[in-house]
Amino acid sequence: MGDGATRPTDYDSALLQLEREVERGTVAAPPSDSTIGRWQRQAEQLLASLHETTIPGRNRLVRKAERFLSSLEELRERKARYLARRKDINQAATYEPTLSLSPLPATFARQQLSASILEALSEAEYTATQLRQDQTDPVAPSPTIEPPTALPIPIDSSEAKQPPNPVATEERPTSIHSADPSTPPPQKKRAPFVPTHPSLSRRTDPIIAVEGRLAKPDSFEAARSIALAWLTKHGFEPPPDRTTDFELRTKKGHTANAVTLPDLGLWAIQAETADSALEGRRWRVEMVLLNAQPTPAVSVTLTAISPGGSPQPPTSIPTLVTRLAQEIGLRDTDDGALFTAGPTRISDFASLGRALVALRSPKRNRPILVLSTYLKDEQLKTFMDPKGLADKLGGLAQVFVLDREMVWSFNEEVGRKAAVSGATIRFFRPGFTSDDEPGRHPVWSPTELNTQGLNLLGLSGILLQEAAYQSLRALERDDATPAFDQVREMVLRRQIEEARRKAEIAASHRASGDEVASLQDELASEIDLRKLFEEDNTNLHADLEEARSERNASRDERDTLRGRVMFLESRVQKLMGQLREKTGAVEPEFPDNWEDLEDWCNEYLGDRIVLTRKAVRAAQDSHFEDIEYAYRVLWLLAEEYVPARRSGGESYKESLKKMGLEITPTGRSAHQHRSKNTYQTDYKNERVTLELHVTGSNDRDPRFGFRIYFHWHERDQCMVIGSMPEHLDNELS
Structure with missing residues (x-):
């Protein structure tokens, strides 16, 4: 029975x-x-x-x-x-034949927005110069009304290609909009340049940068309407005439500026709003819009300007970018990738081919996120909500969803090291190849979230930060979009040329002295303003280039070393796994004493579980009676928990449950001053925190209560056990 x-x-x-x-x-x-x-x-x-x-x-x-x-x-x-x-x-050797069956959307000319702007502005300056030459009387001007001797400054190609600041630097206020918000608005049409002062230190942190083409033809006015509506929502009152420059200030101290060249289809705005969470911090949004062909080009950047020494600003995307992506759509200028308000499903070989072409494209400068569809409780599910994720990353990354039928095909093409399967999401950085070392394209699963103490909202924040960082690196290219200040400076050059032309025309027609003096004063004012801009920009660009080079070199070296270490570690783990498969996972004998603990772990657990000297001493000093049970738990963790952590999955939970066990965080006790030393141990010359524990019996009698306190070491992919099998003191003890 x-x-x-x-x-x-x-x-x-x-x-x-x-x-x-x-x-x-x-x-x-x-x-x-x-x-x-x-x-x-x-x-x-x-x-x-x-x-x-x-x-x-x-x-x-x-x-x-x-x-x-x-x-x-x-x-x-x-x-x-x-x-x-x-x-x-x-x-076929590639996916191009498949793509021809379902072609990509119409491609765009690979003309960069920056090149278009520079070309337009160069044309503007050239046109103004030609008008001046055509309309100037050949008779030499009178000495009494001769214009200033300052020569026109041509557009320097190296200066024009300077990108916006992509790194956090200490700098000083450069315009009146950086001053106290209570400062009354300027009376002149264009705000004068405020000299810098070393005591007014501030830090500039670029947050995101979106550059590309609008997805729809003839959408220039629609994009400008979205931008003006965004300004209105922030308390500004733009003028009815959209073709005029403006400078605005709200009662809250927010400022907005716009410059435009209607005949060339160029419109740019810069808006600064005060941060309600941190006094002294301002958020700067810049948008440059060009009515180019076949569709308008656009660039939007977000920058945080904070007091020196203030905390790092949070990552976010302006609603201006979100609305552009949702209502018009954005296309990458290099590879034509479409960024809209939703994810892209990979449901057949045509869509798989397009995804792989995008993934492998050497022109790609934005990340790609791939989620797999898996079966759970007879329902198809994904690890995260693809629609919500695509909305949050609109304009910064592409989101692909693998149908269950396409998972095997995708993994075969990208290789095992970049596979996406089950409840996972993988972040593919630009420049992907199947030979990339593990770790360059990180992957997350529920197990990983539990270890890091994250939820899905926290993970989406990490993905946003990664995507934002990649967007800033794209601006470090030589053909990056000019910043608003550079565009405004170049527009000023055209205005200077116009003022010079008027002065020369007046001189050639022997205009009255008052008229000539007025024109010369206007010209001198414009030239002084331009010189102030150029002096400050030259100093800033030199500092920024040096900081950018140092930052990039350090990050590249770090990424390379981290990828190499992870590759070697994964290789060791793979070989150890193959060895275990050949020898077989035969359940060993479980001792009934603690004297054999260290030797037994070394022989049967290998690199999967590391028992520190602190843990060995704790076990040998314990009063726990069911010693064989403790050995059996260690064997279960090595055979099921560690492999699951390394490859993803939660199959180990059922086995733990059968033995009356579960794995949970240790809680606040691991970080409180009174008890944190108890919840730490030494491993490979570093101090690690025992943030997780295997919980068994909660009996406070040391003969029956059971705990294993450990740290999951991400680099070595192993359990580091710091104490067992009794309870450690916590905040409730």
Whole structure:
């Protein structure tokens, strides 16, 4: 009778083990026919045994086994479909033939926005010069009304290509808009330049930069309307005439400026708003819009201007960018990628081909995020909400969703090191190749979130920060879009030329002395203003270039070293796993004493679990009675928990539950001053915090209560155990 009472649990356990094995063995790539055959034989043996016995719940178990066998048949059919389509697509060396069946949207001329602006402004200056030459009387001007001797300053190509500041630097106020918000608005049409002062230190942190083309033709006015509506929402009152320059200030101290060249289709704005959370911080949004062909070009940047020594500003995307992406759409100027308000589904080989072309494109400068679709509780799910993620990253990254039928094909193309499967999301940085070292394109799963103490909202924040950083690196190119100040300075050059032309015309027609003096005063004022801009810009550009070079060199070196270490560690783990597969995971004998603990762990747990000297001493000094149970838990963690942490998944939870265990964070005690030393241990010359613990019995009697306190080491992909098997003191002790 006793045997009959345990058999249902045995059958349940065997079927559950088979289901978990199938889940692990099919999520990233198709299993071999021999593996499917082995699963089928095991299930058929269980089913035959069930037919020969009479136990409670037999009919339920029979149905469960039959459903499992049916799922194996579906798996075979799915694999057959995959192999048939793979054969077809592999007849071509690349995905271009597939793409021709479903072509990409119309491509754009690879003309950079910056080149267009510089060309337009150069044309403007040239036109003004020609008008001056054409309309000037050949007779020499009178000495009494001769214009100033200052010569026109031509557009210098190296200066014109200076990008906006992509790194945080200490600098000083450069315009009246940086001064006290209570300063009354300027009386002149254009605000005078305020000299810098060393005591007014501030830090400039670029946050995001979006550069590209609008997705729809003839959308210049629509984009300008969106920008003006955005200004109105922030308390500004733009003038009705959209073709005039303006300078605005609100009662809250917000400022906005616009410059325009209507005949050339150029319009640019700069708006600064005060931060309500940190006194002295201002947020600067710049937008440059050019009515180019085949669609208008646009650039939007967000910068935080903070007092020196203030905290790092948070990452965010202006609603101006979000509305442009949602209502018009944005296209990357280099590779034509479309950024709209939603994700892109990969549901067939045509869409898979487009995604792979985008992923591998050497011209790509924005990240790509890929989520896989997986089956859970007979429902298709994704790790995160693709629509919400695409909305949050609008204009900064592309979001792709892999249909379940396309996961194997995608992983085969990108390689095992960049695979996306199950409940995961992978962040592909620009410049992807299948030979990239592990870690260059990070992946997240529920297990990883639990370890980092993150939720999905926190993860989306991390993804936003990564995407924002990539957008700033794109602006470091030589062909980056000019900043608003540079555009305004170049517009001033045209105005100077206009003033010079008027002065010369007046001189050639012997205008009155008052008129000439007025024109010369206007010209001198414009030239002085330009000189002040140029002097300050020259100093700032030199400092920024040096800081940018140092920052990039350090980050590149760090990324390379981190990727190399992760590659070597993963290689060691792979070899150790292959060794364990060959030798077999045969359950060892579990000692009944603590003296053998260290040697036993070294022999059977390998690199998966590291037992520190602190943990060994804690065990040898403990009063815990069921010593064999502690060894058995260590074996379970090494066989199921560690592999799951390394590859993703949560299959270990069921095994822990059967032994009355679960893994949870240690809580605030690990960080409080009174107890944090207790929750720390030494590992490879570093001090690590035991932020997780395996919880068993909560009995406060040390003979029966059970805990294993550990740290998951991300670099070495192993458990570092700092204390076992008794409870540590916490804030409730």
